[in-house]
Amino acid sequence: MSEQTGMITMQLMGKNYQVPTGLTIMAAIEYAGYKLVRGAGCRGGFCGACPTLYRRSDNHRIFTALACQTLVEDGMCLVQMPFVPVVSRRYDLHQIAAKPNTLLQHFPEIAGCVACNTCTRACPQGLQVMDYVQASLRGDIERAAMLSFDCIACGICSSRCPADIKHYAVGLLARRLYGKYVTPDSPQLAARVAELQTGNLIADLNALMALSQEELRARYEQRTFETSEENKEPFSAIQHYNSPMDPVDYKDEIEV
Amino acid sequence: MELIDGYPAAMRESIALVEQTRPTRLGRTFPAMTPEQRRELLLGHHPDYKDGAKRPLLFGPNKGMLLNHELADLFEARPLVSASLDLNDVDSDVDLLIIGGGGAGTVAAIWAVQAGLDPSRVLIATKLRHGDSNSTMAQGGIQSADRPHDSPAQHFLDAMGGGHFTNRPELVEALVSDAPLIIHWHEQLGVMYDKDEQGNFVMHPGGGTSRNRMHSARDYTGLEIMRVLRDEARNLHIPVVEFSPAIELLCDERGHVAGAVLVNLETKRYHIVRAKATIVTTGGLGRLHMQQYPTTNHYGATADGLILAYRAGAELVDLDAIQYHPTGAAFPAQMAGLLITEKVRGMGAQPVNCKGEQFVYPLEPRDVEASAFIRECSLGLGIPTPHGIQGVWLDAPMVDIIHGPGTIRSALPAMFRMYTRFGIDMTRDPILVFPTLHYQNGGIITNPDGATTVPGLYAAGEVMGGVHGKNRLMGNSLLDFNVFGRRAGIAAANYVREQAQPTRLSLEHVATYERHMRDAGIKTTRTAPRILPDYRGKEALERYLDIPL
Amino acid sequence: MQVAYYPGCTIKVSAQHHERAALAVLRALNIELCELPEWNCCGVLHSLTDDNLIRHMAPIRMFARLEEQGAHEMTTLCDMCFNTLAQANTWAKERPERIRAINSTSGGELDYDGRAQILHLLQLLRDRVGLAAIKARVRRPLRGLTIYPYYGCKLLRPSEVAMDDPETPRVLHDLMLALGATVAEGPLQTQCCGSYHVVDREQLVTNRVAATTDEARERGAEALVLSCPLCHYNFDSFQGSNHAALPIFYYTQLMGIAFGLEPEELGLDAHRVALLPVLLEHELVPEGVQVN
């Protein structure tokens, strides 16, 4: 256990704390006695609530990280940056069109991008942030949507950008435009929605609703399974999923 | 700690054994259990059946319902504010209060406005930031029967069977018949689902579904839906107060719900909201860490809504059944509890113990699989980690061996990226897993329009119960927060139109609740709701001084 | 022949028809433009401040990315981009320490060695393809059509980056002759069109455009040919109403016509001053052709 209890020193907002190795930055901050209110959300790398800036003693640069996804290191000098103000103009997606200059009109500041690529280097998701800003600038909505897709809106890029660009808001509009206007609507879905209006499908449902529990179980057992697209054989994970028995059958709620 | 390609030396020793047995395990899968064996295993090892893990609720409309102690503790707890709190100064006077800014809350707000409410008369109050929620974390997908050889009826069957027929049929009916309308709505909002060139959705299978009806947006389905919804709500000018959880519901003199007491987490100042209708959308409870399990859930998933609603008299259902996902990450620490998709086993990775031996069929039902992992660890055959928890190996490299090199990278890119971040190459080394607390199956009882048993109070999303019965299928909860968020939003907007602003606000229901608690013989200093779990270090807390500053 | 291609924002946003015509024409000449997979705005204007490294980074990054692909030459259609990229490159090549400074400001991410260069498409056509080859490809000579070539600034100034003689440029003249057209010329061919003053001093632009088009008309021109998208915008929008407006062509469009390409491929519709009448008059497009 000796290595596991090995301690390192982290400098949090200018104060030194001894924390065990192997913790995430977030866990280390909590270990030190901080109760996080801001600076933690999903704790799993999905929400962008935990952007962190830090320096190392052996390098002059500022590094960035998600506190919940990064190990604390000895000598790290860090601060959490729980909020990057973003105020952007409201829009009604239904009233705007996906034109080459739509993004520029909504975010004129993207024209100020000096292509320093600071945003890309800062992005904890490893996205090509400058490239999606540049794609937005030239009206390539598809490219901007694709490149920005994994953005979790942590705001680190926006805090570092010399041109004060609101990257993640730009990416969001690009993706919504792409999803709504650039990709075609699903014909199958449209057909299904129309079919629902006719009421036939609802009649089938009502018929199931009218069955007794035994009849319903029988119908359930008789389900046929769609074959998996690639190998045309039933995908076993699906069929084996369901427990053959009811948890409620053999241990019921206790009455008191 | 010295790591060798991501793992400490002690774990490396076990990995060597896994590698040794791999050739003989290939093509030889551990046999599936008989129903009898499964039953025995579940009763012996599943957390839901663990003796002594639960106790019955002693008072209120759900008296007798078995709850994990961690949850029961919160029902048997004192309120954070006393019933005599001064309620005369109303801070926000609105038509509709929505408690919880996750998926369900945001959908409800949008549809309440679509149904005619003035956006400035709607308020979303949420605990963390708008969108910090379980919704954002969902990866896999959302179900909807919209292909020709699929139907809402088929979807209905799958959901009912998945829930062991404990679901409320009228809720499932609403769920499956609204599903295509929801996806259509998302399409109009610009949600970037994976599509083929014609615009049809790329559909995946999901556990328990007989058709491929899982719509996804890469591995970020929940994130993509949530950020679009949040953007839409912003564009509709719907006000949101962040870092302001509700800590108690308010009632009027008739006992109808009439708003809530919020608390600003930073100033600790309370804030009275008076509302003609209130929708609770506070999500799940993973952060209660039932039986000390890690969880996939977000930081604020602490069952607050259940407590608040129960105190106001709402009925609950199915809270005895909690969903544990068999494969949560167990190593490294920073991934602990995070979800490892079922697909990894589906593609051939076998679970093996510390000696490199198989001990369970890889695709047993989730609850059985999870129980087998737990049993293995309790037999001392798990693999200990430096941070204290144990796990079993999931022999990930088998996927590439079976399906050819490169399969992991292309078919499981998110998993691959996640492990790579922490220096582990899952194409070469096995990954360590252990069951993780995933989903609150039950919750507040509602009708198909989200109305609870208390007038003025609606519920939607993970906090509501009944639609999934005792077991939810993957892809049905992203769906349910949309379906019932929408229905609750519309129903509440209609209800609001017929209501006058409540005149007298009261916390009498809280006083009554405390009386019931006393009558049941419960004496406690615990308080609820929990709001946030406490992960502060023991060492730090030992010297904590609670001084006024 | 394959050539790396830097489009620039203007081409993608407001001069798409120029690009469409260029691509069609180059296809006809068996040249494939390979757009850089990721590129950024050139910065629009060359910064005259020596030590403002950040401002030089955008253009230099493009040369570095070009080299990452193993190429050393790229072409562009836009006169502004050409000018900015060429000036930045010249600035950088003048002193190796400038390149080093940029590389290190980039956090070690850029590794430019100063060996790349930018070619305007007109340069590519003149110097790599050759006017003879272009002439050989002509199927429908622009016989009888009198054209006034307009150069503006960005191809010619400053002289360090000029792609032609700054005083008496010939490239458009020669190209038009190769296409079989008659050329009308005059001293205002290289005068600035007013450029970005269009946003704050519209009258200045209107005066300059009027002077140039007047000169062109006086010398018998029926149309004006140019290369720069910004000049194009100014000429196409601000001719005033004293005369029937002159149609403004991109050279790529006239090449396409002379090559006998389908008019639909040449973006002839995206102009304020209609292009078709003059082409119909000289029977350079089929009767009854529709362009949108």
Ligand SMILES: Cc1cc2nc3c(=O)[nH]c(=O)nc-3n(C[C@H](O)[C@H](O)[C@H](O)COP(=O)(O)OP(=O)(O)OC[C@H]3O[C@@H](n4cnc5c(N)ncnc54)[C@H](O)[C@@H]3O)c2cc1C
């Ligand atoms: C890792 C993970 C993966 C998943 N994958 C899938 C999947 O693939 N498919 C699928 O269908 N489902 C999946 N789920 C389940 C699904 O994401 C959730 O069940 C669903 O999103 C819940 O939505 P909700 O709006 O009810 O709750 P949430 O989205 O959790 O929102 C609840 C909100 O209420 C706030 N809140 C809580 N208490 C209070 C309070 N007292 N006052 C004010 N606000 C409060 C919370 O902070 C939060 O913002 C997954 C869940 C997780 C955790």
Ligand code: SF4
């Ligand atoms: S940081 Fe700002 S200016 Fe620099 S490349 Fe990114 S968007 Fe452009």
Ligand code: SF4
């Ligand atoms: S693009 Fe910006 S906001 Fe998005 S994840 Fe990267 S750094 Fe964060």
Ligand code: FES
């Ligand atoms: S807490 Fe959500 S990304 Fe770190």
